[in-house]
Structure formats: C-alpha cells, structure tokens
Amino acid sequence: MKNLRGKALLTDPAHTKSTGFTYAERELYGLRGLLPYDVASIDKQIERVLGSLRCKNSTIEKYIFLNALLERNQRLFYRTMIDHIDEIMPLVYTPTVGEACSEFAHIFRNAQGFYISPEDRGEIATILKNWPEEDIRVIVVTDGERILGLGDLGANGMGIPIGKVALYVACSGIHPAQCMPVMLDVGTNNIALREDPLYLGYPYPRLNGDAYRSLVDEFVKAVQLRYPSALIQFEDFLSPHAFEFLDLYAQKVRCFNDDIQGTAAVTLAGIYTSCRITKKKFTDLNIMFLGTGSAASGTAELAVDAFRAAGLNRSQAQKRLWFIDRKGLVTARNENIKPRIKPFAHEHAACSFVDAINEIKPDVLIGATGVAGTFTEAVISKMSSVNERPVIIALSNPTSHTECTAEQAYHWSNGKVIFASGSPFNAVQFKDHLFKPAQGNNAYIFPGIGLGIYASAARLVTQSMFLAAAEVLASTVSEQEIHSGSVYPALSRVREVSHAIAVAVCHVAIREELTSLSLPEDISGYVRSLMYEPNY
Structure with a gap:
C-alpha cells in the first residue's frame, strides 16, 4: 500500500x-x-x-x-x-453519459484522466510522465468531436473515456491502474460551449488539417515511447478522422476504433443470433443499413469478412449489403458516394426507403443515423410484410436519438420483430408475451478485446479478432434468452463473455503470429488470473 x-x-x-x-x-x-x-x-x-x-x-x-x-x-x-x-x-455509461458529457463542465468535481491541448505540442512525451502509473495497458482517447449522437462537445467529451475505462475494469477485469482516459482537447466549433463561462476546455475553434493530424501523430508516438505495452482505443472521432487514423495506425501500433469495429462486432453477433430464431442461413441474408457513417460502414466491412468466412467470395458478400441515405437507396448511379460505401452501391433504380425495403426485401435492417424516429411505422410495417420475423437493430444512442423504441418496434410489427438497440429499453408486454429487448452494447466486445490484447501482448489488433469476438458473443446467448426476444446474453454475464472473447483473441494472436509470448497451455486459466477482482 x-x-x-x-x-x-x-x-x-x-x-x-x-x-x-x-x-x-x-x-x-x-x-x-x-x-x-x-x-x-x-x-x-x-x-x-x-x-x-x-x-x-x-x-x-x-x-x-x-x-x-x-x-x-x-x-x-x-x-x-x-x-x-x-x-x-x-448510469455510468449509455444513456446517462450523454447528459453527463453535455453538463461535464457544470458538474465537474475532481480531475480524472489526462488532457492534451495544442499548447502541449512538442512536449506530449514529456508531460505523459506526469501520469502517476507506469504499467498502462489500455488508453481510451477522444477528441470530443462526435460524442454519441450529440456532436461536438469539446473537452466535455472526457466523460466518454472515463466511462469506457470503468467498463474495461468492470467488464473484463483490467486493473484500474492500468487504464488511462485521454482527451485530445483541440478546441471546439460549438460556439455555445466556447461562450460558456464554466467551460473548462481549450476555448478556441477546432484545430484542423495538418496541425490537427500532427498533434494526433505526436500523441500516438509518445504513447509508444512512454507505454509500449498499451492498447489505444480511438473513441468518438468524426467519421472521416476515425477511418483515417484507423487506416494509418492499425498496421503500426496496437489500436482500434470502437465506434467502427466494436459496434460492427456486437451488431454482427446480434445478426448471428437472429439466425437461430428465424432459421435462416447466414449467407442467405440481405442486410440494409440506414446511415452511411462509421458504425454502418464498419459493420458492413466486418459483415463482408463474415460472409467470406462462411463461403461467399467478396463480390457475392458485398451484394448482400445495401445502404440508405437521406435521398433513399444508395446505388451505383449516385454521385459523391463515400469511398467506403462504394462497394455497396449496386446497380438499381433510385427509390425511397420504404420502396427499397419492398424491392430488396432485407432480412435485417440496421439503423446508425443518430436521428430519432427514422424507423417509422411505415418502415417497420414494410419490414414485417416482407419477413415473417424481421430483424431490426436501432444502434443510435443516447435513447433520445434512437431510430425507434422497443415498444414501437413490437407494436408496429404486431410482435413479429426481433429487436435490438444501442440504448437500453425496458421489457415490453405485447398481447400475451413479455419481450425483453437486447441492448447491442459495445461493452460486450471491447473489454474482451482489450483483455485479449493484454494477455497475448499481440502487436496489432486485427479484423479477425473482432470476427472471433462476434462469434463468441453469439454463442453465449442461451435458448431462454432467445425465447424472451434477446439476441444478446444477460449483461450480468458480461465478465464471462469478456473472458471467452479474450481467450479467442489470444488464439487469433497465436495463429496470426502477432505475439512473441509463449502463452501457457491453459490459456483460459491464464486469462482468468489476469482479471482484477475488487475485494477487500
């Protein structure tokens, strides 16, 4: 002590x-x-x-x-x-953390986490020495520009890394002394925040362009010097930056983006589980996304890997995936298609959202818009008319931004829907059945990924690790949970899930020759021995 x-x-x-x-x-x-x-x-x-x-x-x-x-x-x-x-x-994370971030400067009590501003340029490696802990294994970092569905909250976004660190500790047992929340406080374009006399962040417009990128790069390099065993989790960056940094660093350092890869894995797991209910073959599914941001495109890319692992070639896999934007169906004829969406812009006549459902007949509809109410009664009804058991996954959070509520989904589908969401909903009584809707919570995925990287000392975090995590998560759902309408296991078993995912990550690291550690034969026991148990 x-x-x-x-x-x-x-x-x-x-x-x-x-x-x-x-x-x-x-x-x-x-x-x-x-x-x-x-x-x-x-x-x-x-x-x-x-x-x-x-x-x-x-x-x-x-x-x-x-x-x-x-x-x-x-x-x-x-x-x-x-x-x-x-x-x-x-209360610690979604949905309360959204309100906590909005009010962060007004409810501030004691400093938690580590703050880096443009004034620290050239000295990030030096000031990291001010952090009291030496053996950091997980760093959760944000720049506060796209906090949940709330947008640019600047330094108020520190509530997200603080919350994610709490989930790492509680859900996978990484010791709190080995976790570090970081805010890259590069300013904010939220004028109301800058004019708030209680705002605690860098009170200038956002850094952008090369000046912004070089600061992020200095941070990543400083982490390699100060904490060479640390995993960097990028969190709530604006989509273009999220993909840019993931593409730039994923093959160089231990890092991943939870909004892209964690969301993708938890969503894919829900789709896998839904097949146990619908009795449909995974490779026969058509999947439609409302929204073209990081969560949707990241999920589509992981789904391609999943389809390929199940026997389809890349072209066949891509044709199973469709996107809807504000104008309707995204087709090959559209202009200004985002680069990551182009593989999914197929030959088809332009049509509205509801008409696209009628013509393409998707088995699964995924919302990642950040806009409340975009899954209307007409949308849910149409999905129900083309499917005996439609799968609806409304990912957006906090709750006020979800595409539809659980109650709406069950009532509008006459109880047919298999529903999951990014925000938690209470059980819904519809006719004679009590539905317990599942939350597609990234806490089922990223803590286990982090624990697996820690245990294996893998040099990189790969897509195959997230694919393995999705498979593990889906396999843990019990028949009783499925009967209640849930495609995810009870949250009370999240540490069990994280342990299983960490073991799977270790096996991937060995198979892909990403670790120089000689892991023990009993990998399960070894991973368990690393998990922090907070007792006296």
Missing part, C-alpha cells in the same frame, strides 16, 4: 477500505480513532451505497454520486458495479 498510513491511507481511493478495515489493520496502519467502531464488510458497504443511490431523483444525480464514489473508494465502486451491473452500467 505504498507505505500509506493514517489519514493518507484512509483517503487514498485505490487502497482505502473505509469502514472495512479490521481492528488489526486499524492498529497496524494508524487508523484507530479515525473510523467508527463497526467493521463493515464490503457487502454491507454496497448495501449503504445502493440505498443512497436509489434515493437520488435523477440519473445525472446518480451519475455524480457514483463518480464521487469512484474518486473516494475504487474497490467499493467496482464491486458495486460488477454485482449490480444491470442497474449501474446505464
């Missing part, structure tokens, strides 16, 4: 047990007189935490309370989150 004693130990968030210190420990560490008489177990402390939490009247108040707990007692925070993850995760 770093020779901590007395008040210093009691107030150190990583090492305190608060009232959990035993009488012997109180004597040993100079704590006598500094605590009430009772020695409270961690379970009793969790009971107290939950009682206080449930008295809060709003989700943002609960977020602030939990954040304060994290700053005060790490082990108690993570034990509470792990044991009550269904209740806590929506």
Whole structure:
C-alpha cells in the first residue's frame, strides 16, 4: 500500500477500505480513532451505497454520486458495479453519459484522466510522465468531436473515456491502474460551449488539417515511447478522422476504433443470433443499413469478412449489403458516394426507403443515423410484410436519438420483430408475451478485446479478432434468452463473455503470429488470473 498510513491511507481511493478495515489493520496502519467502531464488510458497504443511490431523483444525480464514489473508494465502486451491473452500467455509461458529457463542465468535481491541448505540442512525451502509473495497458482517447449522437462537445467529451475505462475494469477485469482516459482537447466549433463561462476546455475553434493530424501523430508516438505495452482505443472521432487514423495506425501500433469495429462486432453477433430464431442461413441474408457513417460502414466491412468466412467470395458478400441515405437507396448511379460505401452501391433504380425495403426485401435492417424516429411505422410495417420475423437493430444512442423504441418496434410489427438497440429499453408486454429487448452494447466486445490484447501482448489488433469476438458473443446467448426476444446474453454475464472473447483473441494472436509470448497451455486459466477482482 505504498507505505500509506493514517489519514493518507484512509483517503487514498485505490487502497482505502473505509469502514472495512479490521481492528488489526486499524492498529497496524494508524487508523484507530479515525473510523467508527463497526467493521463493515464490503457487502454491507454496497448495501449503504445502493440505498443512497436509489434515493437520488435523477440519473445525472446518480451519475455524480457514483463518480464521487469512484474518486473516494475504487474497490467499493467496482464491486458495486460488477454485482449490480444491470442497474449501474446505464448510469455510468449509455444513456446517462450523454447528459453527463453535455453538463461535464457544470458538474465537474475532481480531475480524472489526462488532457492534451495544442499548447502541449512538442512536449506530449514529456508531460505523459506526469501520469502517476507506469504499467498502462489500455488508453481510451477522444477528441470530443462526435460524442454519441450529440456532436461536438469539446473537452466535455472526457466523460466518454472515463466511462469506457470503468467498463474495461468492470467488464473484463483490467486493473484500474492500468487504464488511462485521454482527451485530445483541440478546441471546439460549438460556439455555445466556447461562450460558456464554466467551460473548462481549450476555448478556441477546432484545430484542423495538418496541425490537427500532427498533434494526433505526436500523441500516438509518445504513447509508444512512454507505454509500449498499451492498447489505444480511438473513441468518438468524426467519421472521416476515425477511418483515417484507423487506416494509418492499425498496421503500426496496437489500436482500434470502437465506434467502427466494436459496434460492427456486437451488431454482427446480434445478426448471428437472429439466425437461430428465424432459421435462416447466414449467407442467405440481405442486410440494409440506414446511415452511411462509421458504425454502418464498419459493420458492413466486418459483415463482408463474415460472409467470406462462411463461403461467399467478396463480390457475392458485398451484394448482400445495401445502404440508405437521406435521398433513399444508395446505388451505383449516385454521385459523391463515400469511398467506403462504394462497394455497396449496386446497380438499381433510385427509390425511397420504404420502396427499397419492398424491392430488396432485407432480412435485417440496421439503423446508425443518430436521428430519432427514422424507423417509422411505415418502415417497420414494410419490414414485417416482407419477413415473417424481421430483424431490426436501432444502434443510435443516447435513447433520445434512437431510430425507434422497443415498444414501437413490437407494436408496429404486431410482435413479429426481433429487436435490438444501442440504448437500453425496458421489457415490453405485447398481447400475451413479455419481450425483453437486447441492448447491442459495445461493452460486450471491447473489454474482451482489450483483455485479449493484454494477455497475448499481440502487436496489432486485427479484423479477425473482432470476427472471433462476434462469434463468441453469439454463442453465449442461451435458448431462454432467445425465447424472451434477446439476441444478446444477460449483461450480468458480461465478465464471462469478456473472458471467452479474450481467450479467442489470444488464439487469433497465436495463429496470426502477432505475439512473441509463449502463452501457457491453459490459456483460459491464464486469462482468468489476469482479471482484477475488487475485494477487500
């Protein structure tokens, strides 16, 4: 405990047990007189935490309370989150984190994470030494330009890396001291933020062009020097930058983009599972995307890999995938097609969204627009008329930006739909059936990927790792969960899922010769031994 004693130990968030210190420990560490008489177990402390939490009247108040707990007692925070993850995760991350980011400067209490501004240019490697931990294995970094569906939130976007780090710890057991949230605070074009007297970020228009790219490059190179074992997770960058940095660095350093690859894997897993319900063959599916951003195009690219792994050639795989934009069906005749969408712009007459569904008859409809209400009753009804069991995946979050709600999907389809979403929804009673819609939460994927990279020391993160993760996730869904309308496992089993994904990542790293480690024969046991358990 770093020779901590007395008040210093009691107030150190990583090492305190608060009232959990035993009488012997109180004597040993100079704590006598500094605590009430009772020695409270961690379970009793969790009971107290939950009682206080449930008295809060709003989700943002609960977020602030939990954040304060994290700053005060790490082990108690993570034990509470792990044991009550269904209740806590929506408060720590989606959907509450959207509101928390919007209000970040106004609810700020204590500094968390690491901030880099244009004024740090040329000195990033030096200032990284100010971070107190040496053995960093995961870095979650954003520039705040495309926070969820909320847009440019500048430095307020730090709430995203902080939340993702919490999920790494809770969902896959990477130690909190080995995780680092980073904000590349390059300014904001959100004028309201810049004019907010409480705004804490770099109060200038966004850096762009070569000046922006060179700062990102300096950061990536500085990480290689300071933390050579670290995985970099790019988070909530604007789509063009997201793809640019992924293409630039994916073959050079350990990195991935969760909005592109994590979303793709969790969505693909949902599609795999849906085939167990519809009894359709995966290679026979037609998949349609509403939206042409990073989540949609990333999912399409991983789906191509999945189709190819199942026996189709690239051309056949691409023809299974279709895109809708604001003007309707994206076809080969369209002008100004995004480069990553071109392989999916097929020969077809121009038509509206609903007409495209009628003509192409997609088995799966995926929304990644960030625009609420784009899956209208006409869209859901048409999907239901061309499918016995239509698969609808509304990825956009927070909840206020989702393409349709679970209740709308079930009612408009007369209970036929297989529904999943990026935001959580409560169970829906429709006629005599209680549906428990699944959340396509990236927390099922990225923590396991990170743990697998940590365990294997793989030099790179590859698409085949995300394909393996999707297969593992789909395989964990029980028949009971499927019967309730869910295409994902219960969130309470997320650590089990992360462990299985990490083991699969290790096998991919070995197969693709991406590691120089001599991994033990019992890879499962080895991965399990690395997983942090927050107990006293």
